[in-house]
Amino acid sequence: MSEAYYIGMDLCSDSTQISFYNDISREPETVNQLNNKETYMMPNILFFGLETGEWYVGSEASEARFKEQGIVLDELFQNARSEETVEVHNTRYSYRKLFLMMLKMHVDSFLYRYEGATVKKLVITIPEYNKDLFRVLSTFYKELGVEKEQVEITSHLDSGLYYIFNQDESLRTNSVGLFDYNTDGLHYYRIDISHGHELNTISVTHEDYSENFNLAAFGGDNILMDITFAKIVANETKKTYISAIYLTGLGFSEKWLNKSRELLTQGRRVFAGQNIYTKGACYKAVGGEYGEFYKKYFVETKENVIFDVGISSEDEEDRFIPIALGGRQWYNIHGKISIILDDTESLTLVYRNRKTGEEEREVVKLHGIPKRPNKTSKFSVEVEFENPHHGAFIIKDVGFGKLFPTTNKIYRKEFDV
Known part of the structure; x- marks a missing residue:
């Protein structure tokens, strides 16, 4: 018997992550690469094998490019809005078409693991709103062969809120912090929760540290990066009491947190994970009880209409x-x-x-x-x-x-x- 899945997809410039809702555990579960169980991140590349005549995506494309002759197609996210064409084995494709093909193959690589599996609802989360990218992604439902309402596009900020407000309530007795350290640098979001007589409010404060704190700023000097980040943590945590802090992004994948770890964990819980946004998007796809905080609270963010x-x-x-x-x-x-x-x-x-x-x-x-x-x-x-x-x-x-x-x-x- 085929099964329809709620899916969250975190789409970034270099990689994609996918989570699906597990009906047994009642939690999102992030999909590992088939050939690399250590990572959830699927590279955003395609490869066409000239010997096999087949297309490969993600980690399989990364492997196939070293095993047979073929054509590598990367930077598809960056060129997704372009109608410029490229020739692949006597056929011309626009970058837009290749980008949508890549996304479909990412989804299919999950669905193929379960016989007859289909998409019930897919929520795609992207770092932030971009008009041209949004326009391209809004046609993706056609590639999947589903109804328009079955595919939704949101932001990291929104899916981050879905993740945070579906964790144990004890983790947000006070404000919550989220540090996002990705290829464009460090960003900090403080989620403040206030309870009123008639209205409960969630408000989000954003601090952009990317100009001086980014992956290229420290020249590989992890000690300097740790000291600088510790100063940022000290500055942010003294503003209000923080119950929990979440760390996400490629920048936190290396083991450089030492001095800053001590400050992060003083009187609060700290969680690190690369799949916060994809799981949050999955919660949003399911909706229902997982979106109740949007009914209980007035949510103020830089994106929301009030x-x-x-x-x-x-x-x-x-x-x-x-x-x-x-x-x-x-x-x-x-x-x-x-x-x-x-x-x-x-x-x-x-x-x-x-x-x-x-x-x-x-x-x-x-x-x-x-x-x-x-x-x-x-x-x-x-x-x-x-x-x-x-x-x-x-x-x-x-x-x-x-x-x-x-x-x-x-x-x-x-x-x-």
């Missing part, structure tokens, strides 16, 4: 009709409704703060619509975001059947909240 957007019902009840609900990353928020106007040529747009409940309103006039009988002017109202604070309403006249055909008029009203 207000709901909608319109007024324009009747005696003056109800708020939501179109796009906040509380998530702006790039994953989109809403659309259909409305019928009754004896009016205007809409009242409403912005409702999720934290305070306060509302802002503005009226938009729909000029140029022909006079029609009541309840025969139908419009679609769509909301899209360009960042957490800026977006737009797109209002379209869709007509009312054959009796009152559409004028094809489109109104765009941008907003800043």
Whole structure:
């Protein structure tokens, strides 16, 4: 009997990690390389064997390139948005096509381990939002042959929160720290949790140390790196009490933590792992109880929209009709409704703060619509975001059947909240 899996994929520039939800342990489990049980990281390369005529991906590609003649294709992540083509065995491929092929082969390399296995939900986590990369990844569901809703894209920050808030609650009795030391340098995130009478809040503070603390900054001097990191730890941990600290990223894979380890472990638990984001993405894929913290808390991050957007019902009840609900990353928020106007040529747009409940309103006039009988002017109202604070309403006249055909008029009203 085939099984459908919830999968989390951590997609970085040089490597990919995959976790799947284990129904027995009720925990995400990260996939090892078949030929190297010591690592979860699958290299982001493809190899086409000229002797076998087969494609290889990840660690198998790394091995095959030394065993037979063929063509190595790397830097696929970096070139994912490029339509530039490359010839492989008399066939031309765009880098975009090769990138999506690589991702599918990464997923298939897991699914092939279980006969008849399929994807139930896949969440891809990337270091941070990138418009062009997001656009490419948003088509990946077609490569997998699944519905669009079965593939979701998120960030390391969001999947990190999913991981942290699905660990033992005793680890977050106070603030939580996350140090991410990857190829672009060191970043620190402090997750503060406040409990109010009516509202519980999760807020995230980000400190970027990458300019002076990166993989090339110390020239292999691990002692200097340890001393410098110890100063950073001391500075950050004195700001507030930290219950637990998580360390992730390639920079922590080497054994250089000495002086800094003493400071990290003073009065708190410390966990190190390269698969925090892929497991967090897996928790998000499962959803349900694993996303409960997003219901219990008001979550403030640099990515999340903190207000709901909608319109007024324009009747005696003056109800708020939501179109796009906040509380998530702006790039994953989109809403659309259909409305019928009754004896009016205007809409009242409403912005409702999720934290305070306060509302802002503005009226938009729909000029140029022909006079029609009541309840025969139908419009679609769509909301899209360009960042957490800026977006737009797109209002379209869709007509009312054959009796009152559409004028094809489109109104765009941008907003800043």
